Amino acid sequence: MDEVPQEDLALESQLRIKVIGLGGGGSNVLAGIDRTRYPQVEYSIVNTDSQALVQSPVDSKVLVGRSVTRGLGAGGDPEIGSQAIATDRAALEGLVAGADLLILVVGLGGGTGTVAAALLAELGTAAGAIVLTFATQPFTFEGSRRREVANAGLSELRGKVHGLVPVPNDLLLQETDESETALSAFAVADQWIGRGIHSICAMLFETGVINQDFGALRGLLQGLGGKTIFATGAATGGDYITNALRDLLDCPLLHTTERPKQLDRILVHLVAGPEMGLSKMQQLMTQIGSHFESNEEILFGAVIDPERTESLEVCLLAKVELESAARKASGGDTDRAREPMETEQGLGLEGFISTQKEKPPVHESKLSKKRKKAATDQDEFLFVDLEAQRGYFDQTDQNLYNNEDLDVPTYLRKGIKIKLK
Amino acid sequence: MSQPRIVAAVEIGTSKIAVLLGKLEGNTNLEIVGHSLSTSKGVKKGEIRDLRAVSDCVHSALGSAEGKSPQRIDEVYLALSGRHLEGNFNTGTATVSDAAGRVRQIDIDQARADAKRRELAEGRSYIHHIQNPFLLDGRPLRNPIEQEGRRLEVGYWSVHADTAQVRNCLRIIKGYGMDVSDMVISSVASGSVLVEAAEKDVGALVIDIGGGTTDWVLYRGGFIVRTGVIAVGGDHINNDLSAGLRTGPKSAEQIKVEYGRAYYESSDRNEKVWLFGDYTIGDREFPKAAVTRIIEARVTEIFEIIKAEIKKADFFNPSEIASGVVLTGGTARLEGLDQVAEKVLGVPVRFADFQPGLNPELRKPEYTPVIGLLDYALQGQEHAGNKRGGGLLGGLFDILGINRREDEF
Numbered sequence: 001m002d003e004v005p006q007e008d009l010a011l012e013s014q015l016r017i018k019v020i021g022l023g024g025g026g027s028n029v030l031a032g033i034d035r036t037r038y039p040q041v042e043y044s045i046v047n048t049d050s051q052a053l054v055q056s057p058v059d060s061k062v063l064v065g066r067s068v069t070r071g072l073g074a075g076g077d078p079e080i081g082s083q084a085i086a087t088d089r090a091a092l093e094g095l096v097a098g099a100d101l102l103i104l105v106v107g108l109g110g111g112t113g114t115v116a117a118a119l120l121a122e123l124g125t126a127a128g129a130i131v132l133t134f135a136t137q138p139f140t141f142e143g144s145r146r147r148e149v150a151n152a153g154l155s156e157l158r159g160k161v162h163g164l165v166p167v168p169n170d171l172l173l174q175e176t177d178e179s180e181t182a183l184s185a186f187a188v189a190d191q192w193i194g195r196g197i198h199s200i201c202a203m204l205f206e207t208g209v210i211n212q213d214f215g216a217l218r219g220l221l222q223g224l225g226g227k228t229i230f231a232t233g234a235a236t237g238g239d240y241i242t243n244a245l246r247d248l249l250d251c252p253l254l255h256t257t258e259r260p261k262q263l264d265r266i267l268v269h270l271v272a273g274p275e276m277g278l279s280k281m282q283q284l285m286t287q288i289g290s291h292f293e294s295n296e297e298i299l300f301g302a303v304i305d306p307e308r309t310e311s312l313e314v315c316l317l318a319k320v321e322l323e324s325a326a327r328k329a330s331g332g333d334t335d336r337a338r339e340p341m342e343t344e345q346g347l348g349l350e351g352f353i354s355t356q357k358e359k360p361p362v363h364e365s366k367l368s369k370k371r372k373k374a375a376t377d378q379d380e381f382l383f384v385d386l387e388a389q390r391g392y393f394d395q396t397d398q399n400l401y402n403n404e405d406l407d408v409p410t411y412l413r414k415g416i417k418i419k420l421k
Numbered sequence: 422m423s424q425p426r427i428v429a430a431v432e433i434g435t436s437k438i439a440v441l442l443g444k445l446e447g448n449t450n451l452e453i454v455g456h457s458l459s460t461s462k463g464v465k466k467g468e469i470r471d472l473r474a475v476s477d478c479v480h481s482a483l484g485s486a487e488g489k490s491p492q493r494i495d496e497v498y499l500a501l502s503g504r505h506l507e508g509n510f511n512t513g514t515a516t517v518s519d520a521a522g523r524v525r526q527i528d529i530d531q532a533r534a535d536a537k538r539r540e541l542a543e544g545r546s547y548i549h550h551i552q553n554p555f556l557l558d559g560r561p562l563r564n565p566i567e568q569e570g571r572r573l574e575v576g577y578w579s580v581h582a583d584t585a586q587v588r589n590c591l592r593i594i595k596g597y598g599m600d601v602s603d604m605v606i607s608s609v610a611s612g613s614v615l616v617e618a619a620e621k622d623v624g625a626l627v628i629d630i631g632g633g634t635t636d637w638v639l640y641r642g643g644f645i646v647r648t649g650v651i652a653v654g655g656d657h658i659n660n661d662l663s664a665g666l667r668t669g670p671k672s673a674e675q676i677k678v679e680y681g682r683a684y685y686e687s688s689d690r691n692e693k694v695w696l697f698g699d700y701t702i703g704d705r706e707f708p709k710a711a712v713t714r715i716i717e718a719r720v721t722e723i724f725e726i727i728k729a730e731i732k733k734a735d736f737f738n739p740s741e742i743a744s745g746v747v748l749t750g751g752t753a754r755l756e757g758l759d760q761v762a763e764k765v766l767g768v769p770v771r772f773a774d775f776q777p778g779l780n781p782e783l784r785k786p787e788y789t790p791v792i793g794l795l796d797y798a799l800q801g802q803e804h805a806g807n808k809r810g811g812g813l814l815g816g817l818f819d820i821l822g823i824n825r826r827e828d829e830f
């Protein structure tokens with residue numbers, strides 16, 4: 001990526017996406033993902049630890065709180081972290097300036113990331129950006145102190161960002177073989193978050209065979225707070241469509257105790273090889289649709305990637321507003337349009353060819369009357385008992401014992417690997 | 422002696438509402454004249470979350486039990502559970518005031534009052550003060566009266582509850598037109614029928630794993646020394662399975678019932694089970710090991726927490742739980758639960774037996790606490806015949822070593 005003058009491309013697209021890795025955890029994730037695929041995206045990392053910054057392959061680096069920590073890091077202490085961050089507020093303001101979409105990546109439980117994320121979220125929303133945060137939560141075995149810090153950080157962040165995707169590290173162990181190291185568990189987190197970021201970029205920077213734009217993303221995430229659900233699945237070769245669907249439905253991020261049954265808004269995005277025809281896509285979308293309950297019509301987007309063969313990547317991003325907001329938002333929103341622009345372009349190869357020049361519009365798009373009606377019809381289902389829409393223990397208090405939430409499956413907290421095959 | 426009374430024993434559980442109607446006559450005669458076991462709604466982890474829904478369920482359960490009885494209900498006894506129940510061990514002391522150095526009633530009263538003086542935080546109310554042995558100059562005694570000594574000490578295991586939760590329970594019964602005569606925590610009610618006096622003397626641990634909670638009671642030297650509630654039960658197993666197998670709660674429950682075992686065996690890796698088993702779309706196969714590993718992790722943790730809680734009180738000594746562990750509750754149906762309990766706790770474990778002669782329809786673990794409640798009601802009646810006054814309830818709990826503070830809920 002180094003050869004490409006990033007600023008030029010970013011200016012050309014007009015849409016500015018900034019991905020910022022915060023603290024040690026967030027920086028590591030950014031280091032682990034492919035940052036060359038969408039050069040329009042500006043990646044940077046923020047840390048109080050100068051050594052960690054130097055070692056990171058991410059180009060844009062911001063050292064904060066040198067006067068407080070002398071560049072030695074916050075030592076896992078959020079108190080020190082917030083003092084450090086406070087000294088460099090201006091630098092952080094500059095970092096978020098001009099962004100339309102701010103994607104924060106943070107590993108909760110440490111001293112720097114959590115407080116930095118909270119501040120950047122505030123600065124970002126104040127500057128008019130949509131803020132989406134991926135926040136990894138520490139392994140249970142890392143002890144109760146980190147967990148406490150992480151939990152506090154998570155609830156603080158929740159109200160300050162438009163979308164918050166918690167990634168419990170405990171889930172990662174499920175995705176690795178017993179023989180593998182903790183590093184490969186982290187690689188899974190990098191992969192999930194990387195796919196999420198790439199999928200959003202694909203949607204925003206490429207004109208898809210089924211196109212979605214920034215307006216759709218903004219509409220999906222809308223207000224601050226609420227719950228964000230993110231899941232991803234991928235498969236290659238053979239029965240790749242079915243397998244990718246299975247992989248998506250099996251994504252552990254969908255099966256945390258936090259997941260509400262009924263979602264307010266869902267966006268599903270596909271990146272497929274050119275041989276996947278539109279009819280197959282429609283089929284897949286119908287199938288995905290049958291697995292999720294949404295208060296509004298599910299939005300679909302699809303992009304063709306000519307470098308893939310028999311390969312499919314699916315990402316799902318969904319939002320549930322807080323209870324009080326849920327009804328109001330859902331009711332009013334159906335009038336506003338965030339409907340897909342269905343550019344049918346045969347097998348989609350043309351879609352790719354036209355990709356490079358045409359940038360999708362950034363604002364509201366067309367209304368499809370048929371879809372609007374369907375969305376209005378769904379209003380009557382809004383008055384379903386809210387309790388019944390949520391995950392089983394969703395509305396209950398946390399069940400804390402020695403700082404572990406006993407409502408979270410034991411096998412996840414203890415890192416016991418469950419094989420489904 | 423007195424007229425026969427119909428006592429309704431009620432437990433508002435997370436998954437079931439159990440109602441038992443007992444006709445109490447004379448000193449020892451208890452006849453069960455009505456019962457109902459129905460699905461509970463609006464309760465999670467033992468706590469009421471939707472008062473209206475719970476209320477409807479309880480009223481219809483009471484109505485259905487009362488419908489079978491020839492007489493109307495006279496009194497209601499309530500079993501309590503839920504994470505909001507907590508306990509403290511409080512001790513009280515008195516210096517023996519008699520010049521001759523013999524313990525008099527006044528000293529005992531003073532030590533008792535001293536032990537119960539501890540004020541609770543706002544919003545909490547005492548349910549029971551469960552008396553533990555007296556210590557006279559460090560010597561444990563059941564009854565210190567007229568014994569020689571200087572310093573009398575008494576300990577109470579005091580169980581307290583969230584006032585709002587208890588008030589909701591009382592309100593539900595009030596909605597049926599009845600007042601609650603008394604409340605007993607579920608673990609104590611179950612324990613009273615599941616272990617004999619002799620077993621309580623040598624030490625016993627009763628564990629009731631229900632839908633939303635696990636209630637336990639530890640006996641030592643004939644006294645209830647500790648009780649506890651963990652807000653984890655069969656619902657958690659279902660939820661874990663649902664997360665681990667990526668399926669809905671209904672098929673998770675079905676899988677638990679059909680293939681569930683409390684422990685994992687290496688042969689489970691090779692045994693395949695079907696998610697739905699009905700050839701429908703979406704049905705898939707996975708190793709039984711996925712099921713048993715998930716369940717094993719959860720039930721092991723439940724027993725580990727109980728062990729840790731007992732250890733914390735410094736009571737964990739297998740030789741002092743000589744009559745072992747008794748398992749009950751709906752989740753005790755899980756195959757191999759006794760083996761896991763034995764492995765973790767290191768004491769012999771058995772499943773609760775039903776009393777001989779018990780109506781086959783009542784041979785369900787969900788009825789155990791309410792049978793215990795009726796037993797309490799009966800013992801209270803028995804005692805009422807020869808007591809010195811002071812009200813039926815005071816006597817009832819005195820005889821059992823249990824006091825309930827006269828709090829207005």
